[in-house]
Amino acid sequence: MPDLAPVRIIPLGGLGEIGMNCMVVESGKSRILVDCGLMFPNAEQALGVEVITPDFSYLQKAGRLDAVLLTHGHEDHVGALPYLLREFPQTPVYGTRFTLAVVKEKLAEHGIGASFNEVVPHRRAEVGEHLEFEPLQVPHSIPDAVGYALSTDAGLVVHTGDFKIDWSPVDGKLLDVRRFAELGEQGVACLLSDSTNAEREGTTPSEREVGESLVRICAGVRGRIVMAMFASNVHRVQSALRAAVAQNRKVVTLGRSMETNVRLALDLGYLQFPPDLFVDPEAAAHFPPRDLLILCTGAQGEPRSALARLALGEHPTVQLEPGDLVILSSSVIPGNERALANLIDHLVRRGCQVLSATSSAQLLHTSGHACQGEQRMMIDLIRPRTFVPIHGEYRMLAAHARLAEQAGARPLVAEDGDAVELRANEAASLRTQAVSVGRRYLDARGALADVGEVALRDRQLLAETGMLVCLCVLDHKSGEVVRGPELLGKGVAGLDESRLSRARQLSLEALAELSPAQRTDHGLVEEALRRGVRSAWSKSLEKRPMVMPVVIEM
Ligand SMILES: [Zn+2]
Secondary structure (H helix, E strand, O other): OOOOOOEEEEEEEOEOEOOOOEEEEEEOOEEEEEOOOOEOOOHHHHHOOOEEEEOOHHHHHHOOOOEEEOOOOOHHHHOOHHHHHHHOOOOEEEEOHHHHHHHHHHHHHHOOOOEEEEOOOOOOEEEOOOEEEEEEEOOOOOOOOEEEEEEEOOEEEEEOOOOOOOOOOOOOOOOOHHHHHHHHHHOEEEEEEEOOOOOOOOOOOOHHHHHHHHHHHHOOOOOOEEEEOOOOOHHHHHHHHHHHHHOOOEEEEEOHHHHHHHHHHHHOOOOOOOOOOEOOHHHHHHOOHHHEEEEEOOOOOOOOOHHHHHHOOOOOOOOOOOOOEEEEOOOOOOOOHHHHHHHHHHHHHOOOEEEEOOOOOOOOOOOOOOOHHHHHHHHHHHOOOEEEEEOEOHHHHHHHHHHHHHOOOOEOOOOOOOEEEEOOOOOOEEEOOOOOOOEEEEEEOOEEEEOOHHHHHHHHHHHHHOEEEEEEEEOOOOOOEEEEEEEEEEOOOOOOHHHHHHHHHHHHHHHHOOOOOHHHOHHHHHHHHHHHHHOOOOOOOOOOOEEEEEEEEO
């Protein structure tokens, strides 16, 4: 038997952070990506970054990509696809019905086409010569989520995608326990499993319990009911519709992403409800408050969301008033607490009662991710030779690895850019920093405008210190100063006339130290001006501004 190259599993994103999940799997001559997600910025947002995607340079260098397999339609799993397909336009994209519906909508917004291939649990398919895959049904907070069993040169690799083990899912689609167990029986070389909730003991409550809780909360409310949630959680939307039907209320959807997701789910027949349940927002004003349930996004305090407009009284046809109940059916993503608190203030100011996961003892939300109890069960079902925790920040990966060790598996903790190498019937090995990885900071959705790390650092510096432009005109023969230096500051602290004249003086002195020959060298002149101006700010006490010298020769 010829010596086969090892199968390589290389995360480009999602291992060491929450978001931008993106995993390369290479077997023989076949190379695929599992998921291609983006990440929303936190601190970088203030610097004009709207979207962060993985850097695909490794794939560019490798020069070939046979397929992208998608596990589900969340942004952190599919959001970077438009950017990938611009670089690899012909790559076939595989996903389940709902996932592809979400992706087609997104790609159409970007004006990008792709070759789509619908997958169905249990149905195996081939990619390239050395890879076969089989989708595995898993419950998650979006319909049609799957994991994948990959048949590689080194044996079976199981990727769970995002999952929880919900024994009473709203759509009735259970984790395919039997198939996972069968794979375990066959022998799995490597299990890659979702670590998001690896720090949480116990199990994640069922989505159905949240639905029942929402129905109970809505009973007896006299005013309007507003439910804010992630638009892609169609299970939760279904529960909200049940609550509306139980109370004889009509449903209004507000916000583009909620309207889109409800439309997709309706088209695919993924929502059950009686006829005439939905009414247009324009018609909402004709119904008494007691007859309305409003479904919207904005539970994270997003400033441009439908809920934010309601809170500020800026919606043209729906005005909230005392007696209305607002339910935030979602957890708060770290970093959004302040924005959400401001939003709740506005709602309370309008006289609304607000229920949120942090303030209410009732079950308003449940995670879509497995806690330790379910993670342990997955490991016990699969009993892999090697275990690699995926999807999470480092401490979550480490916690999941500890859990696997207790279960008798051999864990390897990999981060973005590391390569897990597998050979048939051998222990896996880890090559750290095997490929160079990074992030792309994009400043507008749709446009591929990579801000770059250097530009981001400059923006950070500008925000902290402001900027001074130092303009100086020199004689091109003698190098003598003809005019200037003139200083123009923006956002600089302590910029009064005495400081400005001192900065001018010090920059002239720095220029005077240069010989006539040196003064014909632009680089040296700029450096002298920068040094001179900056020394007008004492080194120890104050932040020195960024100085941009502009030298003109006459
Ligand atoms: Zn997800």
